[in-house]
Amino acid sequence: MDDYPFPPQGWDPAPGWDQTSGWDPPHGWDQQEPVEHGDDSRWYDDDAGPVVRPYALTRGRTRTAGEPFDLIALITVDPDHPAHAGAGPYAPVPGLTPEPAAALELCRSRTQSVAEIAAEFDLPVGVVRVFLGDLLDAGLIRVSRPVSPAQLPDERILREVINGLRAL
Amino acid sequence: MASEHSDPTADDTAPGRGSAVPVRRAPGTVAGGEPPLALKILVAGGFGVGKTTLVGSVSEIRPLRTEERLTEAGRGVDDTGGVEQKTTTTVAMDFGRITIREGLSLYLFGTPGQDRFWFLWDELALGALGAVVLADTRRLEDCFPSVDYFERRAIPFVVAVNCFQGSRQHAQEKVARALDLEPGTPVLLCDARERESGKRVLVELVEHASRLHTARLLA
Numbered sequence: 001m002d003d004y005p006f007p008p009q010g011w012d013p014a015p016g017w018d019q020t021s022g023w024d025p026p027h028g029w030d031q032q033e034p035v036e037h038g039d040d041s042r043w044y045d046d047d048a049g050p051v052v053r054p055y056a057l058t059r060g061r062t063r064t065a066g067e068p069f070d071l072i073a074l075i076t077v078d079p080d081h082p083a084h085a086g087a088g089p090y091a092p093v094p095g096l097t098p099e100p101a102a103a104l105e106l107c108r109s110r111t112q113s114v115a116e117i118a119a120e121f122d123l124p125v126g127v128v129r130v131f132l133g134d135l136l137d138a139g140l141i142r143v144s145r146p147v148s149p150a151q152l153p154d155e156r157i158l159r160e161v162i163n164g165l166r167a168l
Numbered sequence: 169m170a171s172e173h174s175d176p177t178a179d180d181t182a183p184g185r186g187s188a189v190p191v192r193r194a195p196g197t198v199a200g201g202e203p204p205l206a207l208k209i210l211v212a213g214g215f216g217v218g219k220t221t222l223v224g225s226v227s228e229i230r231p232l233r234t235e236e237r238l239t240e241a242g243r244g245v246d247d248t249g250g251v252e253q254k255t256t257t258t259v260a261m262d263f264g265r266i267t268i269r270e271g272l273s274l275y276l277f278g279t280p281g282q283d284r285f286w287f288l289w290d291e292l293a294l295g296a297l298g299a300v301v302l303a304d305t306r307r308l309e310d311c312f313p314s315v316d317y318f319e320r321r322a323i324p325f326v327v328a329v330n331c332f333q334g335s336r337q338h339a340q341e342k343v344a345r346a347l348d349l350e351p352g353t354p355v356l357l358c359d360a361r362e363r364e365s366g367k368r369v370l371v372e373l374v375e376h377a378s379r380l381h382t383a384r385l386l387a
Contacts, residue, residue, distance in 0.1 A: 070294075070295070071208075071275075071277070071291065071292070072206040072207075072208050072275050073206075074203075074204045074206055076204070111204045111271075113206055113265075113273070113275060115232055115263055115275065115277075116263075116265060118232055118233065118234075119230040119231065119232045119263055120230075122231075122233065123233070124233045124234055124258065125232065125233065125234040126234065144203045144204055144206075146206055146207075146208070146295050147205060147295075148294075148295035149207070149295070149296075149297045149298075149377065149381060150381070150384070152381070155378060155381070155382065157205065157207075157272070158297075158374055158377065158378040158381065159378070160268060160269070160272060161207065161268055161272070161274060161374050162371055162374050162375060162378070164266075164268035164269065164272070164274075165266070165268075165274075165367055165370050165371050165374065166367065166371060168226065168266065168363075168367055
């Protein structure tokens with residue numbers, strides 16, 4: 001387990017956490033009076049929202065500064081980034097939260113579109129766009145913007161598509 | 169909670185709509201080869217016409233979730249009573265991938281059926297190779313909005329009449345006339361459950377798009 005020191009580097013301990021003895025909560029922390037809610041303040045079912053709001057994964061950010069990612073923009077790992085250098089097991093990138101890390105792993109095996117990543121992790125497209133923006137800023141991925149049909153270089157591609165469909 | 173995708177027009181910076189935006193940017197290219205290419209086909213039509221079935225018959229299908237602001241979703245809809253408090257909603261659509269070869273993929277998107285999600289179409293339609301409009305002869309009028317949408321944006325489309333068991337098999341010309349299609353728009357009968365049938369629809373669409381593409385180049 002030496003590969004995964006606990007607590008991890010850069011970890012911000014919660015109040016009451018002691019590095020040596022562990023959890024040492026303030027006295028009386030579990031003796032609080034239950035908070036009374038008026039009936040108006042109760043939310044049920046869908047009104048209460050999902051257990052984890054999707055954008056909690058992006059620390060509340062709903063968009064990135066850069067150009068938005070198209071649904072079929074293709075994501076490949078940036079081979080120039082040290083994290084992707086060499087063969088062998090994939091070295092986890094420090095500081096990455098689980099979802100972007102898993103997305104990165106997915107892109108490492110095969111080029112993925114934004115839509116595929118969202119569908120794979122059952123996350124809203126907007127959330128995926130935000131963390132892909134982070135990965136791009138960090139130089140971990142490359143993005144290939146879609147080519148509109150009007151900009152296709154020649155008929156060859158469409159012919160290939162037709163033949164490919166027939167061969168399915 | 170805030171919402172992503174607050175402005176659908178923000179995506180207008182992406183290539184498409186005939187603009188001359190350079191598409192092959194250095195950061196997007198894959199080392200040592202052509203950049204991977206993705207093409208997009210939409211599957212549209214009224215609710216319950218078989219869009220999910222069609223996407224599923226030709227590709228591995230998965231639901232795709234997008235979070236949308238309801239102020240956008242409710243745009244143009246009169247009856248928004250009771251939903252003013254909610255700021256975002258989740259829109260699910262069908263999504264499938266067909267790999268033609270390494271570096272060339274076709275993505276299928278089943279467009280959301282409800283009218284209040286029309287605004288979503290603009291992002292989907294941007295840069296689309298073409299569209300399949302699925303029609304049910306028992307409710308032909310359900311596909312009028314889709315036909316209108318693609319005709320206005322000059323997006324190549326074919327009309328595929330999903331022949332449900334027991335439904336009358338209208339002649340293709342009758343459907344074309346009833347929909348007042350522009351001459352040359354292919355109409356074909358299909359069975360969305362059959363893979364071969366679904367493939368034929370897609371092939372017809374790409375051929376149609378290819379013809380229009382060539383015609384535009386020569387014009």
